[in-house]
Amino acid sequence: MENEAVDQEQDATARRRLRRRVLVASVAGCAVLGGALALLPSGPGPARPPAPAPGARALSAVTSGVPAALPDLAALIERRERRVRDRPRDAVSWAVLGSAYVEQGRRTARPAYYPKAEKALRASLKVRARNAGALDGMAALANARRDFGAALTWAEAALKADPKRWTAYPQLIDAHTGLGQYKAAERALDRLLKLRSGPAVRATAAAVYRDRGRDEDAAAALSDAAAGARTPAERAAYLERAGQLAFERGDTEVALRHFREAVRLDPDQRAALAGQGRALAALGRTTEAVTAYRAALARQPRPEYALELGELYESLGLGQAARVQYDLLRERAAWAAAAGVDEELVLGRFEADHGDPESAVDRLREEWRRQPGIAVADALGWALHRAGDGEEALKFARRATDRAKGGTVRSALYSYHLGMIERELGREGPARRHLQEALRISPRFSPTLVPRAQEALQELGEPSLEDVPDFEDWSAGE
Known part of the structure; x- marks a missing residue:
């Protein structure tokens, strides 16, 4: 009993000590909380600074x-x-x-x-x-x-007025590229990278890398640009460009994801709508592709989208629907020309395949004289082929794929054009290699041209010892 009484007394003492510690802690906590509350403003304040106005x-x-x-x-x-x-x-x-x-x-x-x-x-x-x-x-x-x-x-005038104006460099780079001055574009990019960094600069670098055949570097730069973008519209623009690059590389499903995310972020990202049409057509989902193209054209009536949709209609056997789009292309190109826009490249491409190849040659020769870029070289080569001048066509098609002359873009379309021109000229070995290259780069690059490439390869058959490339063929590909 005596031990039990001692135990009870010890328990009571322990409980009293615990109550005192809890009371002290509570008083201290209230004092801290009261001090903290005293530091807060008496009225409700904004949780974050207000968002900038749309104009800002x-x-x-x-x-x-x-x-x-x-x-x-x-x-x-x-x-x-x-x-x-x-x-x-x-x-x-x-x-x-x-x-x-x-x-x-x-x-x-x-x-x-x-x-x-x-x-x-x-x-x-x-x-x-x-x-x-x-x-x-x-x-x-x-x-x-x-x-x-x-x-x-x-x-150049903008940079002379302000040598540190970095926003002039993307314009300078685009100009050099359009004129076929690819080494000058690279030098301008080097100067830009020393002057500035950030998402817009990474996106500009990606375009130069793509033009030089550095697809992996281009994809990484666009990924960095999209990750660093500050607004949904900016991120959507970089994702659209990433979608274009993925499509060119044959990653059609990846391209479609990029295009869809771009439209989700910015419903006004109309180039991504057309990109969806391109990717869906390549995947054989033609009904969805037509819907996407029509939505893009309704909101951004670019002549090249009308050309792509018209060719999709043709591949589906809908000739009248295709002609409606081709009429729209001519109309939009005329409107653009009235506002000072040069649409000769897209008109030349259209005339070569769906209109008057001789007219296409005339248009594209003049465009080449003014602006000798790789895209013009490819289009002119194809127009010459369609007009029946295979030997001259081969010169331009080779230029578009000749690394020594700037043709470093890994383009399924350019390789297809070169291969078909070589096939027409009886150069079976080079033709086979370039048609196979087109399908390796992007197995679904066109709903109309892929079947033609496959048919041409079947007609060419298996390679023989005579197909060993000669020196001229090797030098053209270097």
């Missing part, structure tokens, strides 16, 4: 060389139009307005924006001649119009 977002995008959302662009244009009405000698506002018009025209494929852009940019230059912002905008306008010679002149 577009201004940031336009002046920093990144894609902007269409509603934001519209808000920016409205505000700057009011400002230049009130302050007609505000050179900066005129330059911003002109650049916004360029972006709006490019994103919507509405060439009527381009004359407005030129008027605004020239108004800025009239107020202040050495105005790097307006000069940069003029370079972007010239590139949008596919006038690469003018774009080169304006971009």
